[in-house]
Amino acid sequence: MNPxxxxxxxxxVLQALVADGAITLPDGVPTQVTVExxxxxxxxxxxxxxxxxxxxxxxxxxxxxxxxxxxxLVAERLRAADGVAEVEVAGPGFxxxxxxxxxxxxxxxxxxxxxxxYGSSDAFAGExxxxxxxxxxxTGPLHLGGVRWAAVGxxxxxxxxxxxxxxxxxxxxxxxxxxxxxxxxxxxASAKGEPAPEDxxxxxxxxxIAAAVVERRPDVKELDDAQAQEVFREVGVDMMFEEIKxxxxxxxxxxDVYFHEKSLHDSGAVERAIERLTEMGNTYEADGALxxxxxxxxxxxxxxxxxxxxxxxxxxxxxxxxxxKRERGFDRCFIMLGADHHGYVGRMNAMCSAxxxxxxxxxxxxxxxxxxxxxxGEPMRMSKRAGTVVTIDDLVDAIGVDxxxxxxxxxxxxxxxxxxxxxxxxxxxxxxxxxxxxxxxxVSSLMRxxxxxxxxxxxxxxxxxxxxxxxxxxxxxxxxxxxxxAAELREPHRVARYLEELAGTYHRFYDSCRVLPRGDEETSDxxxxxxxxxxxxxxxxxxxxxxxxxxxxxxx
RNA sequence: GCCCCCGUAGCUCAGCUGGAUAGAGCGAGUCACUUCUAAUGACUGGGCCGCAGGUUCGAAUCCUGCCGGGGGCGCCA
Numbered sequence: 001m002n003p004x005x006x007x008x009x010x011x012x013v014l015q016a017l018v019a020d021g022a023i024t025l026p027d028g029v030p031t032q033v034t035v036e037x038x039x040x041x042x043x044x045x046x047x048x049x050x051x052x053x054x055x056x057x058x059x060x061x062x063x064x065x066x067x068x069x070x071x072x073l074v075a076e077r078l079r080a081a082d083g084v085a086e087v088e089v090a091g092p093g094f095x096x097x098x099x100x101x102x103x104x105x106x107x108x109x110x111x112x113x114x115x116x117x118y119g120s121s122d123a124f125a126g127e128x129x130x131x132x133x134x135x136x137x138x139t140g141p142l143h144l145g146g147v148r149w150a151a152v153g154x155x156x157x158x159x160x161x162x163x164x165x166x167x168x169x170x171x172x173x174x175x176x177x178x179x180x181x182x183x184x185x186x187x188x189a190s191a192k193g194e195p196a197p198e199d200x201x202x203x204x205x206x207x208x209i210a211a212a213v214v215e216r217r218p219d220v221k222e223l224d225d226a227q228a229q230e231v232f233r234e235v236g237v238d239m240m241f242e243e244i245k246x247x248x249x250x251x252x253x254x255x256d257v258y259f260h261e262k263s264l265h266d267s268g269a270v271e272r273a274i275e276r277l278t279e280m281g282n283t284y285e286a287d288g289a290l291x292x293x294x295x296x297x298x299x300x301x302x303x304x305x306x307x308x309x310x311x312x313x314x315x316x317x318x319x320x321x322x323x324x325k326r327e328r329g330f331d332r333c334f335i336m337l338g339a340d341h342h343g344y345v346g347r348m349n350a351m352c353s354a355x356x357x358x359x360x361x362x363x364x365x366x367x368x369x370x371x372x373x374x375x376x377g378e379p380m381r382m383s384k385r386a387g388t389v390v391t392i393d394d395l396v397d398a399i400g401v402d403x404x405x406x407x408x409x410x411x412x413x414x415x416x417x418x419x420x421x422x423x424x425x426x427x428x429x430x431x432x433x434x435x436x437x438x439x440x441x442x443v444s445s446l447m448r449x450x451x452x453x454x455x456x457x458x459x460x461x462x463x464x465x466x467x468x469x470x471x472x473x474x475x476x477x478x479x480x481x482x483x484x485x486a487a488e489l490r491e492p493h494r495v496a497r498y499l500e501e502l503a504g505t506y507h508r509f510y511d512s513c514r515v516l517p518r519g520d521e522e523t524s525d526x527x528x529x530x531x532x533x534x535x536x537x538x539x540x541x542x543x544x545x546x547x548x549x550x551x552x553x554x555x556x
Numbered sequence: 557g558c559c560c561c562c563g564u565a566g567c568u569c570a571g572c573u574g575g576a577u578a579g580a581g582c583g584a585g586u587c588a589c590u591u592c593u594a595a596u597g598a599c600u601g602g603g604c605c606g607c608a609g610g611u612u613c614g615a616a617u618c619c620u621g622c623c624g625g626g627g628g629c630g631c632c633a
Binding site: 034036037038039040043047049052055056066067090091092093094137174177178179180261287288289291300303304305306307308309311313314317338339340341342343345346367369370410411412414415416418420423427428429430432434435438441442444445446449450478481482485488489493494497498500501504507508510511512514515516518534555556 | 558559560561562568569570571572573574575576577578579580581582583592593594595596597598613614626627628629630631632633
């Protein structure tokens, strides 16, 4: 019996009560009820607050009732349900449910049978989801802000896939415009041995790329500055972008679509978007420019989409891009941005409304707060001008891909994080990724020993009656709900926190429940049943780590 | 000035989308290894959940106002 099954059982009880005329529920019976694991020992295996939630609406014999009386009524029927051992009414009207050992022990076999599929659901089945993240312009190596979303965005994609969605990961970049001009003029300056221009980019990578461009295109030295800069632009952007892609690939993140801003203008998507918005009466001309009426959709003010000099403003690309995504059939478009871009949220949501769509549904903008790296307790400061950018490679070189991805995905993206490089490279249990990976290695080791002894797992759910076995079973049963909540709330960190809790629960089980026979002890059904539980733990740890893009090592 | 995010144990943070006596890890103290990986576990101490109101059976959670910290507010991209 897992929480979802218990919820169904309770719903069945409510329906039976209604069918028998024992109660009336004017709004109908809910399709599911809240089932939680009580924090407090002595409150049963699971608790539900249905009676408290429904007491106001429920009527018994045409009369209103109070939560306790209603709870008593539900408890009486629930006690008779399959898999339920005991029901207690407590406090203001909570129902504390103790599950029969056999029903609970079944979870282990169910998990093992499901294997890699365990944790999946159809919560987002049939949804076409577009995740746009990182989207850094190719003017330098990927810096920390982008890396946070690489880890979190990819994990979110994996979580959505686990809940049945059809996910496309997308990277949007522009290969023209002022930033790219500054990049290419910086390359040119470097090649000529001159200092970086004002507003230019500094740093060793500029010199490296400038040299590489010269090597690939020796003729660049013969050209005048304007032509040379064009070559640096073309070749340099290409090289920079390849480097970013490679860094991301090594980080375990690959995109399905790399979208060029330029293609929107070439394909006419921008014009189509503007036409559409104009037809809907959401644009107007003023001061020689074309404006979008974003203010009436909640933005601070209206936005220019075509400047008075006739060139499209940056937002025009966003208009075309959004329309293009919608035309490609994405009902849910996510854009993940750094905190320094939160000013976009208002105008982007307004744009979404201007198209007649629903912000928060068709378009969701997620904001990730700042990331700082701490080395010896001191923050590593960044400066683009000086070229002291902290990059994805700095992070990975310091603590590795697994720790990097875990550290970035472990926190709510709304909170700023400091990543202590010393902590995250330590092989001790104050390093969270280590704790979880170690638990997996420990489980794997036990499975190997079992194989050596010729002990194989078998399902004997009724034998898993130890308190620590129950706790572990309930933790394992929780996984699908955690994945679902992570998807619904767009919070991958829930998976990481859950895995840490599971690791602890496993260690406690391991400490008090001997799994394998000692010495010449006979192998019993309890040994085999516990081995099944251990295997189930292995499955969940591995599946959970996979959702975060972190490896599950068998030895450490 | 306006907007967004944050404020929970000495530290780093969770808190199951309003539930019961507020949780974990680290750090501090005590204890347990003829080990299935002790890279672990058990126990102890530690809190006006920033402050003040409000909403209700019930608030760390929702609303309002303050205080403190971080970030952002271009016909830049």
